[in-house]
Amino acid sequence: MTDAGAQTAVVERPKMPKWEADARERVKVGIRKFSKPLAEFVARDANEGDTRLLVTDFLCEALGFDKYTDLATEYMVKGEFADFGVRIDKQLVAFIEVKRVATKLNQKHLRQVEMYAVNEGIEWMILTNGAQWQAYHLTPGMPVSIDLALDVDLLGPEQPSRKAEALFHLTREALKRHLIDDLWKAKRTTAPKAIAQILSSPAVVTVVRKELGRKGYRATDAEAAALVRAAIRTDCQ
Numbered sequence: 001m002t003d004a005g006a007q008t009a010v011v012e013r014p015k016m017p018k019w020e021a022d023a024r025e026r027v028k029v030g031i032r033k034f035s036k037p038l039a040e041f042v043a044r045d046a047n048e049g050d051t052r053l054l055v056t057d058f059l060c061e062a063l064g065f066d067k068y069t070d071l072a073t074e075y076m077v078k079g080e081f082a083d084f085g086v087r088i089d090k091q092l093v094a095f096i097e098v099k100r101v102a103t104k105l106n107q108k109h110l111r112q113v114e115m116y117a118v119n120e121g122i123e124w125m126i127l128t129n130g131a132q133w134q135a136y137h138l139t140p141g142m143p144v145s146i147d148l149a150l151d152v153d154l155l156g157p158e159q160p161s162r163k164a165e166a167l168f169h170l171t172r173e174a175l176k177r178h179l180i181d182d183l184w185k186a187k188r189t190t191a192p193k194a195i196a197q198i199l200s201s202p203a204v205v206t207v208v209r210k211e212l213g214r215k216g217y218r219a220t221d222a223e224a225a226a227l228v229r230a231a232i233r234t235d236c237q
Contacts, residue, residue, distance in 0.1 A: 023064060023173045028164045030062020031154055038131050038155055041101040048100040051130045052083065055098050058130070059084075064172040077116045086126075088176050094124035101130045110136065110146070118144060124180070126170065131155045135170060137184045149184040196232045200225065 037054060046054075059065045065086070075085030075095065084096035097113040099105065105127045113125045117138045125146075127134045132153045139145040152158075152166045169180040198204065202221070209224035219227070 019173050023171045024164065024168050026064060027062050027167050027171060028160065030058060031160055031163055031167070034058055034062065035154060038101065041130060042155065045102050046100065048098065051101045052098045054101075054130050055096075055128055059096075063167070063170055066172075070172060075116075077119050080116065082113065082116045086124075086175070088172060092120065092122060093175055094126055095120075095122060096126040096128065099127070099129045103129050105129060105132055105134060114138065114144070114146065124175075133167065133170065135180065137181075137188075147184060147188050149180060149187055199232060200228055204228065 034054065034057075041051065041054065056067065056071070059071060060067050065071055070087055072085040072087060072092075073083065075082040082095045083098045085092055086094040086096060095113050095116045097109055097116075099109060103109075109127050110125070113127060114136075117123070117125050118140075121140075123138055125136045125138060127136070132151070134151045135149045137147045137149050139147070150166045150169060152163050154163060156163075168174055169183050174180060205221055205225045205228055208228055209219050209221055212219050212224060212227075
């Protein structure tokens with residue numbers, strides 16, 4: 001038996017690996033360092049070439065990539081050129097498309113980098129204008145499926161700690177260990193569309209039908225399914 005006077009054991013959380021702690025700290029320092037030049041770039045509407053230089057520095061200093069071994073500039077894909085191909089241990093893992101700092105990232109830019117990814121069989125695509133960083137996952141198929149895994153604005157109002165937490169997944173260390181895959185899977189699984197599909201599943205519809213019957217309304221499975229679909233917001237379909 002446990003002694004009544006015994007103290008409750010304290011369960012210690014696993015210590016964060018040094019590589020992860022170092023990477024997270026490097027991202028935090030990088031965000032602080034580059035915020036001012038980014039704001040200055042926006043103020044003077046810096047061109048795409050200047051933005052690309054800043055992005056290169058951020059990739060190296062904040063995200064931990066080696067300029068000479070990890071980043072392939074003007075990566076050619078069937079006669080077109082991606083701004084960066086990202087290699088880890090000589091393996092191509094992502095494409096990066098850079099737009100001028102004042103450009104609002106949009107679907108046109110996504111389609112551009114999507115073409116590179118489809119042609120090379122690459123899962124990860126990154127769009128950035130220096131300030132905003134978006135990472136998309138591409139799942140092959142007919143048609144392909146594209147999911148937004150993260151979206152961070154270095155000049156936005158969000159707390160620096162939250163920005164650093166998200167951008168950590170784009171570090172060389174995190175990409176090497178596929179940590180961004182876990183982030184993507186969690187976002188995909190909990191997206192409104194995914195939740196809507198769960199709510200429309202036969203198992204849930206059966207529960208709804210039985211609950212309706214308990215409350216005095218007798219419905220068929222088809223009627224219960226229609227009621228569930230009607231309750232789900234249109235943009236979740």
